[in-house]
Each structure stands twice: as structure tokens, then as C-alpha cells.
Amino acid sequence: MRRALDCLPPRLHHMLLGWASVGCAYSLGSLWPRHAIVLPELAVDRWIPFDPAAIWLYTSFFLIVPAAYLLARPERLAWLQRAMQWCALAAGAAFLLCPTTLAYPPIAGNGLHAEALRFFLRFDTPHNCLPSLHGALTALSAWALWEGGRRWRSWLALAWALAILFAVIQLRRHLFIDLSAGVALGLLCGLLAARPATALSLSYRRT
Template sequence: MNKLSYRLIHLLIGWGTVGLIYQFNSLLQAKATLLHPSKIDQLIPFTPYAIWPYLSFFIIIPVSFLSAPLHRVRWMTVCFMLTSLIAGSIYLFFPTSMLSAAPIGSSIHAQLLGALMSVDTENNCLPSLHVALTLIVVLGYINQKQKLKSILMALWGSVICLSVLFLKRHLFLDLVSGACLAIVVGAGVYYGLKRMNNAATLNRHGGR
């Protein structure tokens, strides 16, 4: 298997798992607990232009899977699977919602936001999967040998995470919980894969 095929297969498995769990939850929507904005949320103005960085989420993921250091690809895939499973379980057993800002006018921003709201589910506020997956691919991409590209990727990911607040798709609590979920899962998967690799190395050496 060449490197490109390896990357594409992992992208399909990781992102495909997210999609399946997301759709499964949308079929089992229960009455959600309404979350109220905090003082921080009240200070953030509704900004329709934030739809562009928000939607660039669907670009940053394949970009990272196709260009991140090869040894990080497996890590990102497992993180995607576990993160979506944990978040999906929370959405199922503790669904949360919020009052979203309605799009006004006929601008392309309003039309895109309206289309987004028409297909999005209403029980998946906390934690923000948008933020969690973005943070995972940013961490997976960062490379000491490519500092400028890593900085640009980190800035891109930061703008995406902030866009969920300015677009009023999530609350600050959702952002923080999504980031915490990504960090906890990321660390757990890292040490889990490291132990598996060490055990495999010992078995190979022991079999000689």
C-alpha cells in the first residue's frame, strides 16, 4: 500500500465513523436540555461572516490527513473514532441545545447558515465535536520541521474553533468541553498506541 492510499483509507475510516455516529444520533433525537449563554457568550457578537471559517472545517480535516507526518495518521484516525463515540454517547444520553441566531437577509452568508441549520441536529451542543476534531487534526499536523506551516495550521484551527461562537452554533462551555475531550482522548490514544508499539517490538525481538 502506498502512502497516499494509506492516508485516504485512514481518512475514510476516521471521518466515516464520525459521520455514521452523527447520523445515528440524529435518528434518535430526544428532548434536549437548553443551555443558556454565559457572560462570555453575551460579549461575542453574532457574525454571519463566520460561516466561512466554520465551513472550512471540512477542508482542514482532509488537508491534515493528507499532509500530516505519516506516523500521526493512525493516531488521528483512532482519535476520531473514540472522540465521536464519546461525544455521540453524550448527545444520546444527555442531549443539549441552545437558542441559535436565525439568518437574516438574502446574502450568501445567510443562505449558507440557513442551509446549515436545516440539516444540523439540535441535540449536539456539549461537547463541540466541531472543536474537538479540529483540535485533533491541528495537533496531528504540527511538525517541528515545518514551523511556519504548523503555525499557519494552528491559526486556521483557532479561527475555526472561534467561529462556532461568533456564528452562535455553540456556547463557550461547548468549546471548552470539546477541547478537553480532544486533549484527553488524544493523550490516551498516544500512550495506548505507544504501549502497543513497544509490546510489538518486544515480541519481534523475543521471537528471534
């Protein structure tokens, strides 16, 4: 298996090792179903109304992560892979030791947005809310795509990431409390993953 991975192009190699570890951690929430703590809604959650139309921005998460691996500078790939693996380790432990859920709203109607959301929920697991891996990986992807020398791309990546985070709450797959915890986890793991590689440039400068 390891030899087969080594034959892949470097960007795909790093993406598989980093993102697949997150997939394994995400699955832990459905392996041992236990009583889960229901997370509370805060004022900011009530300020953002539930809307199934957010499914499209929400699922664009599955584009921003590959974009980070395909477009980030080559010296950031190992950092991004390592940061995601550490996110997976921390989140997986949280899902097993303290499963959390929320009061998911009912999906009314039979429109395109509602049907798309119902289809997506077939693959979702309700007991792995805190910390939000959706938030953690979105933050890391925006960080990996940020380059001072490419201002437009950097701001577009940041705007995309913020739109995804907003859609996560709008779709009620996470609440502000666990989404914030996920973003914090992603940033913390990004900082820790960068420490061993002091030569890694996380803020690109033109030479």
C-alpha cells in the same frame, strides 16, 4: 467492505475510518429526538456577536480535517484515526444519554452569508451540542499538523484552528461551554490514543 477499504491509499483509508465514525456519532442526535437541555450563554459568548459571515471560516472545518490526513506525517495517521474514533464513541454516548441544544438566533436578511448559513442548516442537527465534535476534530487536526521542524506550517495550522473555533461561537452553532468540552475531549482522546504507540512521535524533531 473491509477489503475495499484496504485497497485505498493509506491516507484516504485512515481518513474514512476516522472521520466516518464521527459522522455516525453526529447523526445520533437526530435519530431519537428527545427533550434537550438548553445550554446557557456565558459572558464570553455575549462578547462575540452573532454574525452569519462566520459561515465561511466555520465550514473550512471540512478542509482542515482532510488537510490533517493528507499532510500529517505517516506515523501519525493511525493515531489520528484512533483518536477520532474515540471522540465519536464518547460524543455519541453523550448525544444519546444527555442531548443538549442552545437558543439559536434568528437569521435575518437575504444576503450571501445568510443564504449560505440557511443552506448549511439543512444538514445540521440541533441536539448534539455538548461535547462539540467540531471543536474536538479541529483540535486534533491542528495537533496532527504541528511539527517542530516546520514552524510556519505549524503556526498557520494553529491559527486556522483558532479561527474556526472563534467562528463556531460567532455563528452560534456552539457556545463556549460545549466548544471547550469538545476541545478537551479531542485532546484527551489524542493523549489516550497515543499511549499504545509509544514509538509515535507527536512532537517532530529533525534527525
